[in-house]
Amino acid sequence: MHFEGTADIGAPRERVWAFVTDPEKVSRCGPDVQRVDVIDPTHFKVVARAGVGPIRTTFALDVVFSELRAPDHASVRARGQAPGSAVEMTNTIDLADAAPGRTTLRWTSEVTINGMIASVGARLMQGAADKITQQVFACIKEQLEAPAAAST
C-alpha cells in the first residue's frame, strides 16, 4: 500500500528536523506506543499496538534511519512482527521552508503487511493504515506547534 501526504507545520525547519529524526520523540507519535528502546541514533526498537477491524495486536518494530540528509530528507525503514502477522514500511520525509517559521513536510509511506492482519482485515486495511498515518502526522504537527514545544 502506498500513502503520501503533506503537512504544514508552524515551526522552523531545523526544529522539525530535530523532532522527526529523534527516535524517542517521533516514536511517541506512533499508535499506542508501549516502549521505545534506542540502540543508537539511527536504530531503535518500538513496541506498539495497532488494530485493523476485529484484530488488535502488538507489533515489535525494528526501525532504522537508512538515509539522513539534514535538514531536509530522511528515509526510515521499519520491519516488525506481531503474532501471525508481519509489517514492513519504507517512509520518506522531505522538509522545505514555507513561510518564515513554517515548514512543509512531505511524506510517503510504502507499507506491506503479511499474515493474519492482511488476510483477515484485507478490506479494512487501507482505511486503518490511512487513519494511523494521519494520526502520526497530526501528532507531529501538534507536538511541534504546542507552546511548550516552542520553548524547547
Next chain:
Amino acid sequence: MAVEIGGIGHSVGRKEDARFIRGKGNYVDDVKLPGMVYLDIVRSPYAHARILKIDTSKALAIPGVLAVITGKDLVPLKLEWMPTLMGDKQMVLPTDTVMYQAQEVAAVVATERYIAADGVAAVEVEYEPLPVVVDPIKALLPDAPVIREDRAQKNNLIWHWETGDREGTDKAFSASDVVVKQDIYIPRIVVASIETCGMVAKFDKVDGQLTVWMTTQAPHAIRTVIALVAGHLGLSEQKIRVISPDIGGGFGGKVPVYPGYVLAIGASVLTGLPVKWIEDRSENIQADSFARDYHITAELAAKKDGTMKALRVKTVADHGAFDAAANPSKFPAGLFGIVTGSYPFEKAFVEVDGVYTNKPPGGIAYRCSFRVTEAAFAIERLVDILALELKRDPADLRMQNFIPPQAFPYMSTLGWEYDSGNYAGALKLAMDKIGYAGLRKEQVEKRKRGELMGIGISSFTEIVGAGPSKHFDILGIKMFDSAEIRVHPTGKALVRLGVKSQGQGHETTFAQIVAEELGLPVGDIKVEEGDTDTAPYGLGTYASRSTPVAGAATAMAARKIREKGRLIAAHLLEASPDDIEWKDYKYQVKGVPAKSKTMAEVAFAAYTNHPQGMEAGLEAVDYYDPPNLTYPFGSYICVVDIDRGTGQVKVRRFFAVDDCGTIINPMIVEGQIHGGLTMGLAPALYEEINYDKDGNIQGGTLMDYLMPTSMETPSWETGKTTTPSPHHPIGAKGVGESATVGAPAAIANAVVDALAHLGVRHIDIPITPWKVQQILKEKGVAE
C-alpha cells in the same frame, strides 16, 4: 417381504442419525484421555521467506508449555519432510524457508489448549522475505523465482501430462467448419467441512504402540503411510492403530496427511503423553488442501450443422508449493480426461501443466472424483458457447450430439470405457419436469420488457469408483476395497469395511446391501468402519468409490456366505445342494416352497449343526477389484433471474435429474443430491480463495469466504432415471459427487444465457453481483 427386510431400493431411516440428531456423535475432538496435552502451531505470515532465527525461549518460559518443536528438531529424526501422495515431498516443518502463508513453522505442546496458543504467540521468528509468485502462469516464465530450490529441476513446472491424439485433433480442427474457444478459470476453493481436521495421538513408550484418533477418510492408507514415514523410528505397521471416529464432513479434504498430524504423533512420542491437535477454522481454510485452481483454455471444433467433432484443452494447474494432491498415482491431473463429457468426439487432445506457486498445497478432489468438476464445467460451458455461436438452442444441440444409449459400453476417444448411459433420456425428463419450452417463451417475453432471465443446462457425465488395479493405485497400493461379513449364530450380522463414512450413511446403505443379499432384516445388521485393528484393509472413501468398490465387495462377500449357506441348507433340508435355490430371501428346495430355511436358521446351524467335513461358522471376506469405473450422469436445468440494479443472481428453479444406476436408498440419494447441489451452487456464485500479490490469502475466514446458507440456497427439485452399471454386482454407480460436478455449469450457463443477447459469452465463477453489475454497466443496461 421385501419391506420387512429393508433391502435395496428402500428409504430406510439412517441408523447413524440416532446418535447424530441427539448430538451424541463421537468426533476426534470428543476423545479425551487421561494426561492428554495439547498442540498448537506457529504459522508463517509470509508467503515466501527465509527463516533467519526461531527464538523459543519466551514460549518455553510460559508455565505449562512442555515443548516447542522446530524443523531443526525433526532433522535428526528424518521427519522434516514427508512424502505426498503424488510422489512429491512436503515439509512437516521448515528448516530454512517457508513457501506459503500459514505454513507450519513450529509446534507448541502445552498442558492446556489456551497455554499452547499463548506459547504460539510467544515464539519469535525472524524472516527475510523472498519474492512471491502467486500466479501459476507467471510462475512458468523463465525469470520467475524458483520456489522449490530443493528440486534438481530449477523451475516451477511440476509435471506435464497429456492424453489423446495431438496431430489428429489438430487436423480435425483444421477441417472443421466452426471452432469456439474459451479461457475458463475455475477458482481455488476449500471444502470447509463443519468439522476441521485434528488428531489425538497416544504413544505407549512401554510397548511402542501408537494409537491415533484422526479425521481421515482413508484410515488404512494412513496407517501404511505412517509406517513408511516413521518405520525407521520403530513405528512398524503392526504397532500402529488408526481410528477414524465420526467425521463431520470430508469431501476430499480429509484424504491428505497434514503436517499437524505428524507433529501430534511426534509430540506424543517426545512427551510420552497423549497429544491432541485440532485445527481452528482459519487454519482449516488457510492451510489445508485446496481444490480446483485450474486455468483452462478449451476449444471445440464442430460442423456447421452442430455435429461436435474434436476437443482441445490446455490447462495450467496451480498446485501450490508442494504437489500434495490426492489423485491415483498414475493420474497427476486426476480423471480430467472425462472432459469429452457426454459427447462422441472423434478426436481430442488434453494437456495439463502442474505448477508450483507460493500457495498452500493441495489439488484434492472436493466432492468430485479427481478433477471431474473442472472437466464437466469446461465441456458444458463450451457446448453452450457453441450453441450461441451457431444460434442453436442448447438443449437441442446436446440432443443432437449425445452418445446414444445403444452405443454403450462406449469407448471415448481419450480411452475411457463408459459403462452405460441414457443421456437424452435424462435431459428429456429434466426438460419435461421444468417445462423447458414454456420457460423459453417466458424468456422471450421478459427480454422484450428488458427483464433478465436465463436458462442453463448441464448434461454431465461423471467417472467414479476408482478403480481397476491395472491402472489405479495410491503409493503403489491398488485401489481395491474390502468387506468382511460375520453372521452370528442367532442370525444377526456384523459388517466391517475398508471405507469410512463422513456423513454418507454407510451404516444404513451397506446394511441394506447385506439385507438384500442375505435376507436378514436391515436392523439386524451392524456396520463398522474406521478402525484399522478390526476393519479389513481398504483405500477409503472419496471419489464416490464406496458404493462402486466397497459396495461391490459387500455384495460379493454376502454371496460367498449365501453359497456356503446353500450347502448348510441342503444338509438341513436333506436335499442335494443342486436342488436348493435362493428365492424370496430364503433357501428353498426347487419346486417345493414349503421346504425352506431362512438365513437365520442356516446361521444357527453353521455353529450348532454344520455338515461333517465343513468348517463351522458363517463368515466371508471380499477384496473387490472393480473391472471398470462407473459413469453416473445427469441433466440439470437451472433458471435464474438477474436484478438489473444490483447484479444479484437469483436461482429461481433448479431441476436435477440424476442417474446413478441402482439406488440402494432413495432418501439418502436425494439427500446426497441436495447437499451436492448446494456445494455446486457455492463455487458458482459465492466461494473463492484468492491471494494478493504478496501471497496474503483473501478469504481466510468465514467472514470473507462466502458459503451459501439455507437463506441463499434454492429449493432443489430432483428426478431420476435408472441405468444400472452392467459390471457392478448390484448395478450401482455411486452418487456422492454427481451434483457438485454437474451444478456449477448449469448455473453459469443460466447466467450467461440471461445476458447472451447483450453479447456476453462467458463469465468466470464465482459469478458475484459485482461481476454482473460491471457487465450490466458496460453494456449500458444497469438500472
